[in-house]
Amino acid sequence: xxxxxxxxxxxxxxxxxxxxxxxxxxxxxxxxxxxxxxxxxxxxxxxxxxxxxxxxxxxxxxxxxxxxxxxxxxxxxxxxxxxxxxxxxxxxxxxxxxxxxxxxxxxxxxxxxxxxxxxxxxxxxxxxxxxxxxxxxxxxxxxxxxxxxxxxxxxxxxxxxxxxxxxxxxxxxxxxxxxxxxxxxxxxxxxxxxxxxxxxxxxxxxxxxxxxxxxxxxxxxxxxxxxxxxxxxxxxxxxxxxxxxxxxxxxxxxxxxxxxxxxxxxxxxxxxxxxxxxxxxxxxxxxxxxxxxxxx
Amino acid sequence: xxxxxxxxxxxxxxxxxxxxxxxxxxxxxxxxxxxxxxxxxxxxxxxxxxxxxxxxxxxxxxxxxxxxxxxxxxxxxxxxxxxxxxxxxxxxxxxxxxxxxxxxxxxxxxxxxxxxxxxxxxxxxxxxxxxxxxxxxxxxxxxxxxxxxxxxxxxxxxxxxxxxxxxxxxxxxxxxxxxxxxxxxxxxxxxxxxxxxxxxxxxxxxxxxxxxxxxxxxxxxxxxxxxxxxxxxxx
Ligand SMILES: Nc1ncnc2c1ncn2[C@@H]1O[C@H](COP(=O)(O)OP(=O)(O)O)[C@@H](O)[C@H]1O
Ligand SMILES: [Mg+2]
Numbered sequence: 327x328x329x330x331x332x333x334x335x336x337x338x339x340x341x342x343x344x345x346x347x348x349x350x351x352x353x354x355x356x357x358x359x360x361x362x363x364x365x366x367x368x369x370x371x372x373x374x375x376x377x378x379x380x381x382x383x384x385x386x387x388x389x390x391x392x393x394x395x396x397x398x399x400x401x402x403x404x405x406x407x408x409x410x411x412x413x414x415x416x417x418x419x420x421x422x423x424x425x426x427x428x429x430x431x432x433x434x435x436x437x438x439x440x441x442x443x444x445x446x447x448x449x450x451x452x453x454x455x456x457x458x459x460x461x462x463x464x465x466x467x468x469x470x471x472x473x474x475x476x477x478x479x480x481x482x483x484x485x486x487x488x489x490x491x492x493x494x495x496x497x498x499x500x501x502x503x504x505x506x507x508x509x510x511x512x513x514x515x516x517x518x519x520x521x522x523x524x525x526x527x528x529x530x531x532x533x534x535x536x537x538x539x540x541x542x543x544x545x546x547x548x549x550x551x552x553x554x555x556x557x558x559x560x561x562x563x564x565x566x567x568x569x570x571x572x573x574x575x576x577x578x579x580x581x582x583x584x585x586x587x588x589x590x591x592x593x594x595x596x597x598x599x600x601x602x603x604x605x606x607x608x609x610x611x612x613x614x615x616x617x618x619x620x621x622x
Numbered sequence: 623x624x625x626x627x628x629x630x631x632x633x634x635x636x637x638x639x640x641x642x643x644x645x646x647x648x649x650x651x652x653x654x655x656x657x658x659x660x661x662x663x664x665x666x667x668x669x670x671x672x673x674x675x676x677x678x679x680x681x682x683x684x685x686x687x688x689x690x691x692x693x694x695x696x697x698x699x700x701x702x703x704x705x706x707x708x709x710x711x712x713x714x715x716x717x718x719x720x721x722x723x724x725x726x727x728x729x730x731x732x733x734x735x736x737x738x739x740x741x742x743x744x745x746x747x748x749x750x751x752x753x754x755x756x757x758x759x760x761x762x763x764x765x766x767x768x769x770x771x772x773x774x775x776x777x778x779x780x781x782x783x784x785x786x787x788x789x790x791x792x793x794x795x796x797x798x799x800x801x802x803x804x805x806x807x808x809x810x811x812x813x814x815x816x817x818x819x820x821x822x823x824x825x826x827x828x829x830x831x832x833x834x835x836x837x838x839x840x841x842x843x844x845x846x847x848x849x850x851x852x853x854x855x856x857x
Contacts, residue, residue, distance in 0.1 A: 502712065508707075514696055
């Protein structure tokens, strides 16, 4: 494997990390797999596109890219707040079983995808190219600028999240509530507020991921189904572990790029699912080894 | 300070509390003793609104309590739950910070953390260690200190001596005595009846969701029925 491929893999993996961590945040706190996250990423990809088309008249290149990301991130955060309110709050307040969360999240995902189909019909749009497709050389290595920026901005988003989680009061509340909701309430933490904040954070990451997915592929309503990659990364890393999701995602990105070179784009997903199944069978708690059980 | 009137609580068809009434005067330690399944935890959880009552009123400083746990904490009622329930993956320091979540000022938070370190110095040495790595007794002390971080007016302790060795149990009871000296009112739920009765100002005996007996701690210690049912087993 060449260093070149490794860098491509890490760049791809950093986008998967955004998805996987957004997914893990919700899994941690509500103990279910939030598949509506895919629909949310589809919507944010379009939000970013609209922002970028409108603002493209005024600014260009890097500033336009940053503004697009911010618009999609905020859009994603706000949309996640709506999703939490509509799809999950009543379930939480009535202590519903995990199957209802599952149905609710799938339904919400489909709803968001289909809303896009209605508004954007199913035409394909694509982002303008923000940057010249040139490369930067570091000695013998040449790194494509889009890959580099993808990595840098994904990493920045994740670092901001970690700072919020580990250095702020609301971050402490999110972590405490993830460990034990009842005891967190006894500390005076308001579960509605904490869960809403978690959804917002997850939505922000989903928004950033949505833009990168939209740039890498074209825009289409089912774009967010790439959530599956985030899910695979979570399983490999250990469901409900943030560090596991990060490791799993980067690993997945690298393995995927490597496999595409080795067995081609057609077979690569097959191999990846086999790897995931192997993990589920042999080491269901993933690399990180944290055991978090789904809500009973 | 806290007054409960005719409280009924049920888990579906299972009646856990049937008409509990009790008074907790300011500055005292009130013990609630009773065997496993008597409804002690249910009572504390109902006060904290983790469980909804079927009927009955709970008043704190003359006003009926909120239906939301986090707001009850803001009023100054803090529960240290049964089984300690420290946040195992958070550091000792973070656990204390979580306990001080309701404090408004960052400075107060730091001051209170220092107070807890003075109260139980092991916490200072272990502050950056994950709470799950502490021994059972240390976790219990951490859980109580975490509860004190919020500067409660009323502290509810659910079986703080459960599963601990005799030396650390003495430490826990000493700490509870010091908490009262600081003017904090305490409701102490215990199966360790002898120690709880000796420490408290007044005690209630809970049996099958009803108050079977009540009286001053020392009176109950001498009571023949109590001796037979609760003290014979755990001396
Ligand atoms: N979550 C629950 N669901 C159903 N029944 C419960 C639940 N929690 C407690 N109970 C029942 O309520 C009664 C009182 O339990 P609890 O308050 O935990 O007693 P204690 O703390 O005195 O040991 C017991 O009969 C117990 O089986
Ligand atoms: Mg109990």
